[in-house]
Amino acid sequence: MATKYRTCNLCEALCGLSIEVEDNKVLSIKGDKEDVFSRGHICPKAVALKDLHEDPDRLKTPMHKVDGEWKSISWDEAISITAQRLYDVQQKSGDNAVAIYQGNPSVHNLGTALFSPQFVRALGSKNRYSATSVDQLAHHLAGEYMLGHQFLVPVPDINRTDFWLILGGNPMVSNGSLMTAPDVGNRLKSIQKRGGQVVVVDPRRTETADKADKHLFIRPGTDIYLILAMMKIVLDEELMDLEQISGSIDVKQIAQIKEALKGFTVVNAAQATGVSTQEIEELTRAFCAAKSAVCYGRLGVSATTYGGLCHWAINTLNIITGNFDRPGGAMLTSPAVDLARSKSGKKRFRRWSSRVRGLPEFGGELPSSTLAEDILTPGEGQIKAMVTSCGNPVLSVPNGRKLDEAFDSLEFMVSIDIYLNETTRHADIILPPATGLETPHYGLAFHNLAIHNSTKYSEAVLPKEEGTLYDWEIFSKLQRAYEKLTKSEEELSPQFTLEQMMEMTLSMGSSGVTFQELKKHPHGIDLGPLKSSMPGRLKTEDKKINLFPEIYQDPLAGLIAEPISERGLLMIGRRHLRSNNSWLHNSYRMVKGRPRCTMLMHPDDAQDRGIVNGDTVVVKSRVGQEEIVAEISDEMMKGSISIPHGWGHNRPGTRMSIAEEHAGVSMNDLVDDMAVDALSGVSVINAVPVEVFVKSESEVLV
Ligand SMILES: Nc1nc2c(c(=O)[nH]1)N[C@H]1C(S)=C(S)[C@@H](COP(=O)(O)OP(=O)(O)OC[C@H]3O[C@@H](n4cnc5c(=O)[nH]c(N)nc54)[C@H](O)[C@@H]3O)O[C@H]1N2
Numbered sequence: 238m239a240t241k242y243r244t245c246n247l248c249e250a251l252c253g254l255s256i257e258v259e260d261n262k263v264l265s266i267k268g269d270k271e272d273v274f275s276r277g278h279i280c281p282k283a284v285a286l287k288d289l290h291e292d293p294d295r296l297k298t299p300m301h302k303v304d305g306e307w308k309s310i311s312w313d314e315a316i317s318i319t320a321q322r323l324y325d326v327q328q329k330s331g332d333n334a335v336a337i338y339q340g341n342p343s344v345h346n347l348g349t350a351l352f353s354p355q356f357v358r359a360l361g362s363k364n365r366y367s368a369t370s371v372d373q374l375a376h377h378l379a380g381e382y383m384l385g386h387q388f389l390v391p392v393p394d395i396n397r398t399d400f401w402l403i404l405g406g407n408p409m410v411s412n413g414s415l416m417t418a419p420d421v422g423n424r425l426k427s428i429q430k431r432g433g434q435v436v437v438v439d440p441r442r443t444e445t446a447d448k449a450d451k452h453l454f455i456r457p458g459t460d461i462y463l464i465l466a467m468m469k470i471v472l473d474e475e476l477m478d479l480e481q482i483s484g485s486i487d488v489k490q491i492a493q494i495k496e497a498l499k500g501f502t503v504v505n506a507a508q509a510t511g512v513s514t515q516e517i518e519e520l521t522r523a524f525c526a527a528k529s530a531v532c533y534g535r536l537g538v539s540a541t542t543y544g545g546l547c548h549w550a551i552n553t554l555n556i557i558t559g560n561f562d563r564p565g566g567a568m569l570t571s572p573a574v575d576l577a578r579s580k581s582g583k584k585r586f587r588r589w590s591s592r593v594r595g596l597p598e599f600g601g602e603l604p605s606s607t608l609a610e611d612i613l614t615p616g617e618g619q620i621k622a623m624v625t626s627c628g629n630p631v632l633s634v635p636n637g638r639k640l641d642e643a644f645d646s647l648e649f650m651v652s653i654d655i656y657l658n659e660t661t662r663h664a665d666i667i668l669p670p671a672t673g674l675e676t677p678h679y680g681l682a683f684h685n686l687a688i689h690n691s692t693k694y695s696e697a698v699l700p701k702e703e704g705t706l707y708d709w710e711i712f713s714k715l716q717r718a719y720e721k722l723t724k725s726e727e728e729l730s731p732q733f734t735l736e737q738m739m740e741m742t743l744s745m746g747s748s749g750v751t752f753q754e755l756k757k758h759p760h761g762i763d764l765g766p767l768k769s770s771m772p773g774r775l776k777t778e779d780k781k782i783n784l785f786p787e788i789y790q791d792p793l794a795g796l797i798a799e800p801i802s803e804r805g806l807l808m809i810g811r812r813h814l815r816s817n818n819s820w821l822h823n824s825y826r827m828v829k830g831r832p833r834c835t836m837l838m839h840p841d842d843a844q845d846r847g848i849v850n851g852d853t854v855v856v857k858s859r860v861g862q863e864e865i866v867a868e869i870s871d872e873m874m875k876g877s878i879s880i881p882h883g884w885g886h887n888r889p890g891t892r893m894s895i896a897e898e899h900a901g902v903s904m905n906d907l908v909d910d911m912a913v914d915a916l917s918g919v920s921v922i923n924a925v926p927v928e929v930f931v932k933s934e935s936e937v938l939v
């Protein structure tokens with residue numbers, strides 16, 4: 238028996254695991270107490286790594302769909318068919334006729350992170366999509382425009398803060414996001430133990446709200462009004478603290494913001510949010526009075542109608558209250574591999590736009606909410622073929638039914654994925670990589686977002702099965718086969734191994750840690766607490782923070798001019814500790830117990846509609862309707878309902894062993910693909926207008 242150490246690749250928290258292995262079988266998975274960062278923390282999902290490894294549903298050989306039947310084929314054949322078909326489509330319909338969608342595990346999977354970019358570049362298509370635009374795009378946009386690089390995303394220094402304001406995040410369940418922080422629970426308690434406070438603003442009294450000192454219910458989609466009101470109070474009452482940051486800002490911009498907020502009042506904010514003026518004032522004063530404070534906003538504000546503005550406003554609030562770039566505030570990391578190392582230059586935003594709706598490109602990608610229409614709408618530049626990797630957009634992107642229809646209409650589709658699931662069932666070829674414990678790990682993206690600087694590489698725990706390929710090998714082979722069709726022998730790109738790529742990547746960093754050195758430390762290397770880094774770390778040309786970039790000015794004016802309207806019943810999402818977006822649901826111990834895909838509703842809203850606990854109800858939106866069991870609970874704010882995303886495993890043609898009772902419905906069959914943040918193009922997955930009926934009544938209505 239051997240004990241091996243590896244970082245968990247399932248979420249952003251980077252927990253170190255200690256794994257007992259015998260004869261290539263996992264005996265146990267525990268937290269690694271010696272891990273320099275996570276110090277033994279683990280969550281219930283970690284054991285799913287064993288289930289994933291042993292899952293009989295996992296595909297092990299390439300699959301080819303011929304006349305509707307799946308056949309297992311060789312890697313050589315699969316790679317060659319794929320390259321040829323993609324090439325043929327581009328020859329006939331242009332480079333942009335091939336689109337690519339990359340999902341969330343792309344950033345948790347070292348091979349994909351290091352090798353997919355070259356293949357994507359080789360394809361030369363402007364139709365690139367990813368989970369970013371259903372998630373954290375607005376954070377990157379604020380990084381790009383305010384700090385000069387999309388990967389300069391400030392992280393809340395929760396190890397040292399005295400006041401943590403959480404808007405639209407549930408880190409007790411998500412384990413933190415754009416804030417890599419194993420063991421949020423104990424870190425939250427430590428804030429309280431040192432006399433600090435945690436305040437949660439959320440339309441649902443969440444698991445995090447339960448642990449906080451205060452919870453404020455807020456009407457979904459209205460956080461921007463709350464943050465602006467806080468800014469307004471700070472500016473009007475001169476509660477600013479600019480000492481620390483004075484060399485890095487232009488004070489004239491503060492006057493400009495003050496001017497822009499002239500027509501806006503705290504009363505407006507109270508009307509919109511449902512948070513009283515007194516609560517807003519108290520919150521703002523407490524935030525400013527704390528020795529250090531940090532406002533942190535996550536998915537409940539990122540992927541909403543004003544997601545773009547929200548992250549500008551959150552950064553600005555932290556900056557003007559003296560809570561940026563100092564311990565306990567919002568800080569930037571000093572990672573061994575710095576994703577923001579490139580020089581500042583032309584902004585990577587709106588360089589092109591989506592064909593049908595004209596939504597803006599950002600960072601080389603288009604908003605995923607436009608993918609279905611870009612496939613379905615005939616005309617010049619129509620998407621005819623699709624590559625998906627590490628993604629399940631049918632369940633994860635708004636209007637999944639429309640994506641089903643779109644994927645069905647393609648001339649060719651290839652999916653790099655370990656399952657035959659809701660998305661990959663539409664493919665002609667599935668290329669299944671070795672995964673999970675069979676792969677090495679390095680948190681390329683997440684050390685850049687971690688609340689403490691560290692660096693760690695883990696070797697694979699188990700060998701990959703004979704005849705299987707890693708994601709990086711698949712990308713490498715695909716690229717070579719594709720280039721052979723498009724380039725001469727001398728022009729072919731050089732090929733590297735994963736180890737060579739890691740070595741090159743680390744050597745570009747400034748930590749001085751080499752790959753050889755890193756491999757000697759299976760529990761990681763501690764690089765110390767977050768450090769103040771202004772103005773050196775800024776990538777703006779003038780080495781100043783841009784407090785009020787032009788792109789935010791008109792949207793802000795528009796928002797302030799817009800009357801505040803009553804929007805009826807609004808749907809928001811919900812995560813669970815034993816779930817990971819749309820997958821892991823065929824690990825029995827992850828789904829067992831009472832089915833969790835239910836609709837939560839406030840008792841008054843239920844009473845108004847004659848709904849009682851356990852009723853099957855119909856939830857109807859502009860794009861669809863679904864039947865779901867109602868759970869009546871005062872943990873919801875009146876006027877809002879909550880449904881988790883990533884379920885709906887009852888589409889035909891998949892190969893997943895998920896019991897009927899745990900299939901659930903897909904929230905994204907109700908989320909409107911036409912609703913995006915006009916500024917950033919991010920999908921509006923929270924605050925979706927819906928109607929809810931008891932089943933019998935709706936049957937009459939439909
Ligand atoms: N309504 C609503 N929609 C949402 C959200 C929400 O809160 N509400 N959340 C959004 C967010 S934050 C995100 S990140 C997205 C996620 O959206 P996606 O990334 O599209 O979806 P996932 O469910 O993460 O799908 C991961 C896929 O990767 C595959 N996979 C797992 N491991 C590997 C591997 O090693 N290699 C390869 N090649 N494939 C692998 C899995 O089988 C699965 O098909 O969903 C978004 N959608």
Ligand SMILES: Nc1nc2c(c(=O)[nH]1)N[C@H]1C(S)=C(S)[C@@H](COP(=O)(O)OP(=O)(O)OC[C@H]3O[C@@H](n4cnc5c(=O)[nH]c(N)nc54)[C@H](O)[C@@H]3O)O[C@H]1N2
Nearest residue numbers: 405407411414457458535536537812813814816817818923
């Ligand atoms: N167990 C588990 N962990 C995960 C994941 C998972 O699926 N399961 N997914 C991972 C991924 S990809 C991500 S991106 C992160 C996400 O990490 P988080 O953002 O922390 O996770 P969510 O649970 O989506 O939290 C969003 C919160 O916003 C609230 N909310 C919804 N609408 C609004 C609103 O308008 N205003 C406010 N103030 N709040 C609102 C919701 O009630 C919810 O509590 O989690 C990661 N970790």
Ligand code: SF4
Nearest residue numbers: 245247248252280283
């Ligand atoms: S918190 Fe995230 S990284 Fe840690 S064990 Fe759970 S899933 Fe893995």
Ligand SMILES: [Mo]
Nearest residue numbers: 341368372373
């Ligand atoms: Mo995400």
